[in-house]
Amino acid sequence: MPNILILGAGMMGSAMSVPASDNPSHNAVRIMGTPLDGAIIEHARRTGRHLTMDRPLPDGIQFDTFSLDALDRSLDWADMLVCGVSSFGVDWFAGTVAPRLPQGMPTLSVTKGLLDNGDGTLTPFPRFWAERVGRHIPFCAIGGPCTSYELADRRHSAVVFCGGDVGVLRKLKSALETDYYHVSLSTDVEGVECAVALKNAFALAVTLAVGMTELADGEGCAQAYNPQAALFGQCVREMGRVLDLIGADQSNLAYGVGDLYVTIYGGRTRRLGILLGRGVPFDQAMEQLDGVTLESVVIARRVARAIRLLAAKGKARLEAFPLLTRVDALLSGAVGLGIPWREMETEP
Amino acid sequence: MPNILILGAGMMGSAMSVPASDNPSHNAVRIMGTPLDGAIIEHARRTGRHLTMDRPLPDGIQFDTFSLDALDRSLDWADMLVCGVSSFGVDWFAGTVAPRLPQGMPTLSVTKGLLDNGDGTLTPFPRFWAERVGRHIPFCAIGGPCTSYELADRRHSAVVFCGGDVGVLRKLKSALETDYYHVSLSTDVEGVECAVALKNAFALAVTLAVGMTELADGEGCAQAYNPQAALFGQCVREMGRVLDLIGADQSNLAYGVGDLYVTIYGGRTRRLGILLGRGVPFDQAMEQLDGVTLESVVIARRVARAIRLLAAKGKARLEAFPLLTRVDALLSGAVGLGIPWREMETEP
Numbered sequence: 303m304p305n306i307l308i309l310g311a312g313m314m315g316s317a318m319s320v321p322a323s324d325n326p327s328h329n330a331v332r333i334m335g336t337p338l339d340g341a342i343i344e345h346a347r348r349t350g351r352h353l354t355m356d357r358p359l360p361d362g363i364q365f366d367t368f369s370l371d372a373l374d375r376s377l378d379w380a381d382m383l384v385c386g387v388s389s390f391g392v393d394w395f396a397g398t399v400a401p402r403l404p405q406g407m408p409t410l411s412v413t414k415g416l417l418d419n420g421d422g423t424l425t426p427f428p429r430f431w432a433e434r435v436g437r438h439i440p441f442c443a444i445g446g447p448c449t450s451y452e453l454a455d456r457r458h459s460a461v462v463f464c465g466g467d468v469g470v471l472r473k474l475k476s477a478l479e480t481d482y483y484h485v486s487l488s489t490d491v492e493g494v495e496c497a498v499a500l501k502n503a504f505a506l507a508v509t510l511a512v513g514m515t516e517l518a519d520g521e522g523c524a525q526a527y528n529p530q531a532a533l534f535g536q537c538v539r540e541m542g543r544v545l546d547l548i549g550a551d552q553s554n555l556a557y558g559v560g561d562l563y564v565t566i567y568g569g570r571t572r573r574l575g576i577l578l579g580r581g582v583p584f585d586q587a588m589e590q591l592d593g594v595t596l597e598s599v600v601i602a603r604r605v606a607r608a609i610r611l612l613a614a615k616g617k618a619r620l621e622a623f624p625l626l627t628r629v630d631a632l633l634s635g636a637v638g639l640g641i642p643w644r645e646m647e648t649e650p
Numbered sequence: 651m652p653n654i655l656i657l658g659a660g661m662m663g664s665a666m667s668v669p670a671s672d673n674p675s676h677n678a679v680r681i682m683g684t685p686l687d688g689a690i691i692e693h694a695r696r697t698g699r700h701l702t703m704d705r706p707l708p709d710g711i712q713f714d715t716f717s718l719d720a721l722d723r724s725l726d727w728a729d730m731l732v733c734g735v736s737s738f739g740v741d742w743f744a745g746t747v748a749p750r751l752p753q754g755m756p757t758l759s760v761t762k763g764l765l766d767n768g769d770g771t772l773t774p775f776p777r778f779w780a781e782r783v784g785r786h787i788p789f790c791a792i793g794g795p796c797t798s799y800e801l802a803d804r805r806h807s808a809v810v811f812c813g814g815d816v817g818v819l820r821k822l823k824s825a826l827e828t829d830y831y832h833v834s835l836s837t838d839v840e841g842v843e844c845a846v847a848l849k850n851a852f853a854l855a856v857t858l859a860v861g862m863t864e865l866a867d868g869e870g871c872a873q874a875y876n877p878q879a880a881l882f883g884q885c886v887r888e889m890g891r892v893l894d895l896i897g898a899d900q901s902n903l904a905y906g907v908g909d910l911y912v913t914i915y916g917g918r919t920r921r922l923g924i925l926l927g928r929g930v931p932f933d934q935a936m937e938q939l940d941g942v943t944l945e946s947v948v949i950a951r952r953v954a955r956a957i958r959l960l961a962a963k964g965k966a967r968l969e970a971f972p973l974l975t976r977v978d979a980l981l982s983g984a985v986g987l988g989i990p991w992r993e994m995e996t997e998p
Contacts, residue, residue, distance in 0.1 A: 446880075446883065447875070447876060447879030447880060447882075447883060448876055448879075449875065449876060452874065452875065452876040453876065457863070457874060457876045457877055458859070458862075458876060458877040458880060458989070458991065459876040459877070459880060460880035460883065460884070460991070460994065460995075462996075468997070468998055484880065484991045484992075484994065484995055485995060486994075486995045486996040486997070487995075487996070487997045487998060488996070488998060489998045490998075511806070514806075515805070526800065526805060527795070527797065527800065527911070527912045527915040528795060528796055528797060528800040528801065528805045528806065528807040528912060529805055529806040529807070530911065530912075530915075531795030531796075531908045531909070531911040531912035532794075532795060532806060532807060532808035532832070532908065534795075534907065534908050534911045535794065535795060535808065535904045535905060535907060535908025535909075535911075536808070536904070536908075538886075538903065538904040538907045538908070539901070539904040542900070542901070542903070542904070552890070552900055553887070553890070555886065555890070555903070556883045556884070556886040556887040556890070557883060559882065559883060559886045559907060560879045560880065560882050560883025560884075560886070561879070561883075563875070563878065563879040563882045563883075563911075564875045564876060564878075564879035567875040567878075641806070643806065643808070643832045644832075646808065646832065646834075647808075647832055647833060647834045647835075648810075648834040648835070648836070649816070649834070649835045650816055650835060650836060650837045650838075
């Protein structure tokens with residue numbers, strides 16, 4: 303009966319309280335908001351529901367507003383921590399929370415993303431935190447296709463927990479798995495995290511095709527999957543090449559591709575991709591999406607920049623990433639809409 | 651200005667007449683039906699439209715009913731042949747048509763599939779025909795995600811022509827590519843054909859999740875992508891393992907995955923998968939789908955059988971294919987509906 307602290311009351315962190323509560327170990331579960339989550343915590347206390355996800359949260363959860371004292375008390379109480387901050391809270395977590403974590407605390411992050419080191423290398427968050435904290439905290443992370451609202455609806459979801467210590471991974475899995483939340487384990491943190499972070503960048507590319515088809519044939523038109531599938535295939539190709547670049551095993555591709563699939567249909571990136579595909583310039587599209595967290599934009603730019611840097615050093619071929627390069631240029635406003643069909647064709 | 655003969659007036663063969671006519675070389679195009687295509691040819695002559703695809707065919711095409719004499723005359727006229735028979739017409743093509751092909755005739759097949767040799771090995775159609783015909787005919791084939799009706803609608807589609815001779819592949823590409831039909835080339839026939847044939851088997855698996863969710867939450871329910879994405883990721887994993895088994899390059903995975911994507915949404919296999927997912931037994935589902943060609947069922951069984959045979963010889967691990975094995979058992983009626991979630995979980 304482990305005590306599970308979820309830090310961050312965003313949609314994904316909060317959704318993790320559902321399998322955490324349903325797990326047969328009868329865990330005790332607390333959700334503590336970040337300093338930005340005040341309204342969510344207040345709403346959850348009052349209604350038992352999540353403000354933005356608009357779904358009930360499990361009975362018996364304690365909701366806490368953030369303070370350093372409360373954090374210290376909860377960390378003292380907890381057997382494991384689920385870190386539910388968004389990728390924009392990664393530095394805050396590193397600076398404010400990580401130094402307070404008890405030695406050895408199993409810590410599982412829902413955050414997907416990569417940090418740009420500025421030299422063509424990218425760092426997954428668990429490694430970034432491990433390097434910053436300087437003590438032994440087994441930072442782990444979740445990869446694989448899983449949207450928060452479907453997890454809260456208890457739909458079948460298959461994810462992977464990755465981290466350096468299989469014993470810690472098993473402990474986390476044992477506390478969080480349910481008959482609908484299916485957990486694989488991997489010690490290849492770099493490979494898993496890169497694969498699942500990339501999906502954000504590439505989901506933008508695939509959803510461009512949705513918008514382009516709507517532009518041609520009217521919104522809501524049915525049965526236009528050839529263009530999407532063409533871009534999906536190209537994304538798989540370029541994702542595989544990024545994994546090669548960072549020296550990660552190609553077996554991680556399946557996590558990234560599954561995640562790509564769910565992001566195209568179930569994620570927020572779809573809205574931006576469709577707007578861009580309809581020919582709306584990036585700046586105007588961003589205005590229409592006011593308030594939406596656009597990790598996809600951040601990650602597309604970071605990965606494209608890393609590849610350019612590697613290419614400048616002769617360590618990567620820019621021509622091997624025509625779609626990613628194009629998406630990056632589109633986001634920066636450097637080019638108008640267009641798919642590099644010709645550049646995507648290959649010959650032996 | 652090559653003369654292009656399309657043999658087989660099914661949807662995909664007929665749809666190929668659209669890029670063939672739009673290609674800037676001003677090709678002359680003929681469609682000859684197989685002995686089973688009489689009604690389609692008659693309808694096309696009378697209305698200019700395709701009977702089952704329900705779309706106009708390009709102006710200026712000659713439609714011919716099948717006879718051996720007419721075939722010989724058309725083969726004499728043609729500079730290249732597009733073979734549009736379904737996978738169920740592969741033997742007919744081998745026995746009746748292939749022996750009449752002029753030496754060296756570039757021949758491009760739209761048919762996806764694999765023949766089961768009964769010993770755990772599978773043969774792609776181009777190799778089967780090449781072995782049967784005994785003369786030099788450069789048999790090539792099309793892979794990649796492309797549904798017939800979207801091609802007929804001139805939507806962007808990215809495919810790959812595969813075959814042994816790059817010169818022949820370039821000739822075919824030059825005659826058939828357009829500004830919406832994007833053609834890559836590959837000499838890895840085995841890899842491409844296996845990857846794209848597999849998509850049929852695995853598309854069944856992913857669409858099971860659609861039916862299962864409908865069963866739980868009602869038909870047409872929105873936003874249920876976690877279960878589909880979980881199975882999609884597992885399909886990518888198992889497709890990659892099949893490619894390993896046959897010694898094919900993993901780079902072909904992108905074709906199979908793109909094709910999987912379009913088959914889930916744009917293809918006929920979806921209907922069967924959804925029915926099975928709703929819990930309809932296979933026999934009853936087949937009754938409801940009367941008249942639908944189920945290459946997916948054939949290929950799922952063939953690949954599963956091949957893997958079982960290889961496993962019996964110690965050359966494959968059956969546990970590495972839990973989803974394919976389950977789909978095969980479901981199709982044979984050996985088990986009821988169920989996803990092998992536990993077996994799909996992995997550990998380092």
